[in-house]
Amino acid sequence: MLEKQGLEVVACDIKPHEEWFQLPKNSTPIIADLRDKSNCLSFTQNVDQVFNLACDMGGMGFIENNKAKCMESVLINTHLLLAACQLGVKKYFFSSSACVYASNHQGVASENPLEESFAYPANPEDGYGWEKLFSERFCRNFFEDYGIKTYVARYHNVYGPFGTFEGGREKVPAAACRKMIEYKLGQIDEIEIWGDGNQVRSFTYINDCLTGTMKLLDTDFHFPLNIGSSEAVTIRALYDQVAIVAGLDPKQVKYKYVLSAPQGVRGRSSDNTLCNEVLNWEPNTRLDIGLRSTFDWIQNQITL
Numbered sequence: 001m002l003e004k005q006g007l008e009v010v011a012c013d014i015k016p017h018e019e020w021f022q023l024p025k026n027s028t029p030i031i032a033d034l035r036d037k038s039n040c041l042s043f044t045q046n047v048d049q050v051f052n053l054a055c056d057m058g059g060m061g062f063i064e065n066n067k068a069k070c071m072e073s074v075l076i077n078t079h080l081l082l083a084a085c086q087l088g089v090k091k092y093f094f095s096s097s098a099c100v101y102a103s104n105h106q107g108v109a110s111e112n113p114l115e116e117s118f119a120y121p122a123n124p125e126d127g128y129g130w131e132k133l134f135s136e137r138f139c140r141n142f143f144e145d146y147g148i149k150t151y152v153a154r155y156h157n158v159y160g161p162f163g164t165f166e167g168g169r170e171k172v173p174a175a176a177c178r179k180m181i182e183y184k185l186g187q188i189d190e191i192e193i194w195g196d197g198n199q200v201r202s203f204t205y206i207n208d209c210l211t212g213t214m215k216l217l218d219t220d221f222h223f224p225l226n227i228g229s230s231e232a233v234t235i236r237a238l239y240d241q242v243a244i245v246a247g248l249d250p251k252q253v254k255y256k257y258v259l260s261a262p263q264g265v266r267g268r269s270s271d272n273t274l275c276n277e278v279l280n281w282e283p284n285t286r287l288d289i290g291l292r293s294t295f296d297w298i299q300n301q302i303t304l
Helices: 037-043 060-065 067-071 074-087 128-146 172-184 206-216 235-245 273-279 287-303
Strands: 010-013 028-031 049-052 091-097 149-155 191-194 200-202 225-227 232-234 255-258
Touching (some): 010 037, 074 091, 074 128, 091 128, 091 206, 128 149, 149 206, 172 235, 172 287, 191 235, 206 225, 225 273, 232 235, 235 287
Parallel strands (some): 010 028, 049 091, 091 149, 149 225, 191 255
16 A cells, blocks of 8 residues: 555564565565564654554463463564654554453453444553553553554454465464365365354454554544444454355254364454544455455465
């Protein structure tokens, strides 16, 4: 998206290039560990805008079993923000998460959406959620004390093509697509669903995520803002939609519910009241549409 605007982009990731799902066509791809302050200072030279999308995370299985590793991402935001402030970066964006919300608002499987104020009194997801909430406050303090224009979006379960779909770090939509493809190919004879399938979530298509992010940076709003779909569904309903995309009858698909597996909170979806007020917009890609392109891309990767 930034390249299409004719901007010069420096893309940095700790992973080797062969593990990148997309390489920038006309920009500089750099391999580096941004937990190291010297790297942050080096790559922020002569940069007008910083988009901090980096963290060590994955799906619920990874988050629940790697709390300390998730917390280490505090170093990325801390050092990037210090570098941005020191070098005069004009705009700084931090990608936060719905995992910052207090658990007492998410204890039942309902479609009651989460508004931005529900992050306090603080009781977020252990590890990953605390890292995000702390980093949000760091952005706010730097805006208030040093005047650097910081922007924070609380993403809600972003999915789409060109994302992780195997290996333990994948999110639910990608995992569901991969499992359904394997089931259709006869590689597995049942599909595991973590939990009882009644957990409620909303899922945000990547194009909406990008659009909302860029719209946010065109405002003077410097507080956390939900960028998430308001279309809430149960996990079982998500799998059923993937089955339909795969050309299968959901009633004929054999599911196995794994109640001992990590399953997160019971209910989490996005309240977009503030998003509509600030951006005059909200994510609008229907789940079935987003799942189609996600499924097609993953299926192509598996059957190559």
